Amino acid sequence: MDSEPGTRPDPGGDTPPDLRYAAYARERLAAMSPPADAEAFALAYHLLQLAYVLVTDLETRIHRPRGLTLPGFRLMFKLWLLGPTQPVRLAEISAMSRSAVTNAVNTLERGGLVERRPVPEDGRAVVVALTEAGEAAVREAFAEQTRREREWFACLGPVEREQMTALLARILRARPADLL
Amino acid sequence: MDSEPGTRPDPGGDTPPDLRYAAYARERLAAMSPPADAEAFALAYHLLQLAYVLVTDLETRIHRPRGLTLPGFRLMFKLWLLGPTQPVRLAEISAMSRSAVTNAVNTLERGGLVERRPVPEDGRAVVVALTEAGEAAVREAFAEQTRREREWFACLGPVEREQMTALLARILRARPADLL
């Protein structure tokens, strides 16, 4: 049905393959018996796909050419704002595991971008701090990343951008309580 | 400033650490000289953070207990809708590399969930197809994932959910042309 060109907004023209797939999947799910929740699928799919494509773009276009990675940059950016910080704090802010922080810090430390310092009051603890090279790197990468983000979001108006941020924040705030 | 409790929506109560950090970062960026683009940061941050937290939740709560992974499930789900498909097609739909597909298919094939079949017309090509076990697995996992997604998005009304999906799709459709 509906195979003449121009009948719909563009279900086959220069639409990227991931969006064509999304449209197809939505139809198929709605047509199942019993019909599946095509709206929940579409929201989750577009959210994950956009995040994936955006992450890949920032990584390959901004950070890798500078010898960084996106996760590495994000960690350094936090240190830039927060100052020297314990791994356990970084892990809980980022909602990721302590071992992931250890790995990221290892990589950045090899590159001379951050350093570990012992904490006198607690023999277990360590703080991670930017080196001077790390501070310069994060400042420059931040400028470029912001520029690229603005390109990505230029298709939305200011009100829409705020709406979107607010909706995302609402979901994050209301995240299911049983997250472990 | 503003340190009495209850003055603001909750910049310190039971707000999760990632959102508290986001609010702090936003203030700091706006207070820089010259001020940085705190809005672009906030939008990108909330988008990436939500995607990350959601992915982690679906992975650990739904798929890992079933012996799957989220990327593995997503690939199987595509095969479920599309039928036997070439890796190159899967890669372009998913906007990921062919080698990532190879790896994912290897893992799924080890688990007996998909199989490779040669293509008579093209000696290079292969199609990946669900096995019977794979079809059963994807159907069950899909039901659970949908249930969980509905919990995540229950904090939005139907109109807001559609708004959000539309905004995400708009950004995906307008993605920068020079993505390589």
Added chain:
DNA sequence: GAGAAGTTGTTATGGCCGTAACAATATTCA
């Protein structure tokens, strides 16, 4: 037809991330 050029899938290497197990250190509490 035969060689050049392109496509497909794979492998190797390296980074990211999670879980589980561990050693070292702090804290609690009987």
Added chain:
DNA sequence: TGAATATTGTTACGGCCATAACAACTTCTC
């Protein structure tokens, strides 16, 4: 005080993903 418990950071292992290089095959072009 001293033993049980909790916390911190690390390591080992396996999965995901990208890039680059490669072999096999197809298609284009002369």
